[in-house]
Amino acid sequence: xxxxxxxxxxxxxxxxxxxxxxxxxxxxxxxxxxxxxxxxxxxxxxxxxxxxxxxxxxxxxxxxxxxxxxxxxxxxxxxxxxxxxxxxxxxxxxxxxxxxxxxxxxxxxxxxxxxxxxxxxxxxxxxxxxxxxxxxxxxxxxxxxxxxxxxxxxxxxxxxxxxxxxxxxxxxxxxxxxxxxxxxxxxxxxxxxxxxxxxxxxxxxxxxxxxxxxxxxxxxxxxxxxxxxxxxxxxxxxxxxxxxxxxxxxxxxxxxxxxxxxxxxxxxxxxxxxxxxxxxxxxxxxxxxxxxxxxxxxxxxxxxxxxxxxxxxxxxxxxxxxxxxxxxxxxxxxxxxxxxxxxxxxxxxxxxxxxxxxxxxxxxxxxxxxxxxxxxxxxxxxxxxxxxxxxxxxx
Numbered sequence: 271x272x273x274x275x276x277x278x279x280x281x282x283x284x285x286x287x288x289x290x291x292x293x294x295x296x297x298x299x300x301x302x303x304x305x306x307x308x309x310x311x312x313x314x315x316x317x318x319x320x321x322x323x324x325x326x327x328x329x330x331x332x333x334x335x336x337x338x339x340x341x342x343x344x345x346x347x348x349x350x351x352x353x354x355x356x357x358x359x360x361x362x363x364x365x366x367x368x369x370x371x372x373x374x375x376x377x378x379x380x381x382x383x384x385x386x387x388x389x390x391x392x393x394x395x396x397x398x399x400x401x402x403x404x405x406x407x408x409x410x411x412x413x414x415x416x417x418x419x420x421x422x423x424x425x426x427x428x429x430x431x432x433x434x435x436x437x438x439x440x441x442x443x444x445x446x447x448x449x450x451x452x453x454x455x456x457x458x459x460x461x462x463x464x465x466x467x468x469x470x471x472x473x474x475x476x477x478x479x480x481x482x483x484x485x486x487x488x489x490x491x492x493x494x495x496x497x498x499x500x501x502x503x504x505x506x507x508x509x510x511x512x513x514x515x516x517x518x519x520x521x522x523x524x525x526x527x528x529x530x531x532x533x534x535x536x537x538x539x540x541x542x543x544x545x546x547x548x549x550x551x552x553x554x555x556x557x558x559x560x561x562x563x564x565x566x567x568x569x570x571x572x573x574x575x576x577x578x579x580x581x582x583x584x585x586x587x588x589x590x591x592x593x594x595x596x597x598x599x600x601x602x603x604x605x606x607x608x609x610x611x612x613x614x615x616x617x618x619x620x621x622x623x624x625x626x627x628x629x630x631x632x633x634x635x636x637x638x639x640x641x642x643x644x645x646x647x648x649x650x651x652x653x654x655x656x657x658x659x660x661x662x663x664x665x
Contacts (some may be wrong), residue, residue, distance in 0.1 A: 455496030482519025612639025
């Protein structure tokens with residue numbers, strides 16, 4: 271199976287990252303230069319530290335997690351670290367490359383962690399490109415159990431009661447017992463010849479896991495038995511070649527009340543009825559990023575880093591902003607009255623979510639930001655490619 275690099279040429283990443291993409295795969299488009307803004311907010315980095323060597327130029331969705339009074343973070347090479355949420359002091363460290371070097375990772379060059387972190391049930395769930403899924407004790411970092419899934423793990427595990435599920439690059443959703451790691455079931459999804467590199471995490475609601483598929487669908491899988499309750503296409507791929515037919519739903523379906531929202535690459539943004547999968551409305555957008563929501567608005571960063579606000583009731587566009595086009599923006603997050611996104615030069619941008627105007631920015635890590643900012647207790651947690659972990663606040 272071939273993989274398609276996610277519009278990363280504009281980010282100026284190294285050839286090592288781009289080896290899977292030929293220079294003819296993507297038409298060069300100009301990266302928007304940062305222009306002077308009329309700032310009305312002045313964000314600042316209130317705390318920062320280093321987490322190993324980061325993720326470098328590799329594809330990754332590693333992001334920090336906050337729970338149980340701790341901040342959890344990891345790097346690609348296998349360092350998993352817990353910090354005290356109040357003091358910032360290091361509580362424990364676990365080195366996956368060392369822990370599993372004589373068994374699961376014996377033939378791998380390091381842990382290559384790319385999935386996680388998910389913190390729930392007093393455990394930290396971490397996965398990697400080797401298929402390794404491990405559960406650590408959130409208090410001291412000890413390995414409680416580990417398994418090897420049937421493919422690469424590139425997105426965060428999802429925990430629901432006594433079950434943890436992971437989406438693999440081979441097109442399966444696999445479920446394991448939270449406490450023991452015993453495999454419970456596997457749900458197989460259709461995998462086209464050509465897909466984006468990456469998978470979306472599942473969302474959980476009312477006894478079902480909602481998952482996007484690589485062939486442009488959303489499916490709901492029953493937690494108790496791994497059977498599909500329904501499956502609905504949000505975009506029917508068309509075109510004369512494999513590239514134009516790519517339609518991955520490579521994000522976590524967003525559940526709001528009785529509706530579900532999802533977006534596909536090369537395809538559509540849709541609203542669906544949660545219970546039946548019936549499409550309520552559809553609009554033409556292309557994205558592989560997570561959605562965010564506040565009030566009546568959905569917020570979307572498309573595959574060219576253009577930002578949109580869309581009325582979640584009917585899909586009508588409220589505003590758009592292309593000032594940061596092709597800057598390889600992260601998925602958006604809502605923070606107070608603002609939308610925050612990171613870019614490939616490590617800037618965190620603050621956007622007025624009612625108007626779409628950029629009203630503030632701060633540079634966090636010059637190596638770049640790559641994962642969706644995490645907002646917890648009026649603080650923004652971000653992780654840079656160099657391994658810098660930072661907390662950003664408004665004074």
